[in-house]
Amino acid sequence: MVFKTEKAQISLLAGFFILGLLLSTSFYSQKEFKRNLPDYRKQTLVDSIKELEAEKETLKSSIALLRKRVDLYEKEAAATEGSLTSFINESKALKETAGLTELTGKGLEITLADSPTLPEFENPNNYIIHDYDLRTVLGALIKGGPKGVAINGERIVETTSIRCAGSTIMVNSTRISTPYLIYVIGHQERLREALAEDPAFQQLSTDYAESFGLTVNVKNRNKITLPSFEGRVLLEHAKSKGEV
């Protein structure tokens, strides 16, 4: 009997020993798991995005400030040295074409927006506006000879990129989201014609808009003011071959 209880104690000891091992390992790995949870990483990434965006804003405003000072110097120079005047006027015109100045004029307002409803069990990608939809609109507009375009306050220039970033779209590396307001300055009729002639835009504004509830509106606007492009314009990797 004594022998039997001894044996019982030993097997209980073994069982509890393994239980203890399992308990502490579970506790420890659960703690580690929570610490490494994607949410935790996501939060740090979100924080760093916000930080970088704030930094970009301050840099942008310092670019704007410097450009103003350059303008001021140019004006001063123009007033004192006559020979510079023509150069300065030329640079002004070039800046306007390049999208580095504010632009005012007649044009169109094109609204693109995600569908307000998203049915279950269907591909959600069909119900939202994508980066390529914005590119479709811009591509269609080019034939109408636009003088300037901006999407949600981001001026479209030669180096503009429009790309997909999760549920938002990056234009000039700035996050924008639905609804997308595209302002274009130019000849209203010609721009409308260009849109009407573009098969991809037609598909978007009729077929897709109707089947998936996307918003695609084109309106005439008599006074549009486009913001100036605030990013850098210097080309880093391409080199000019000089005057041709």
Place this chain on the structure above:
Amino acid sequence: MLPLFGLVIGIILGLVFKIPVPAAYIKYLGVATLAALDSALGGIKASLAKEFNDKLFISGFFSNTIFAAFIVYLGDRLGVEPLYYAAIVAFGVRLFQNLALIRRMIFKNWE
């Protein structure tokens, strides 16, 4: 007293060695731990009731633990992930039953 000693040694060794468990297996480990806890309490109950059988205890301990983890795996494979609720509920209910029985026996022994 001896089982308690084993438990403490086990916990300390686990905390000292910090055996790394991949995130994907944490669920399995959790359910296996629950099964082990259930078996351990069952063992205490049996020894208090003086019907402890070491072969029964050790085989039950390992088969419950392994099978609990296997149920989780099976659920994952079959796409019936809630299958492991079955293990959790079964072990959870037994755990409380055993606890109640142990309490009763301890009071009985006292009187």
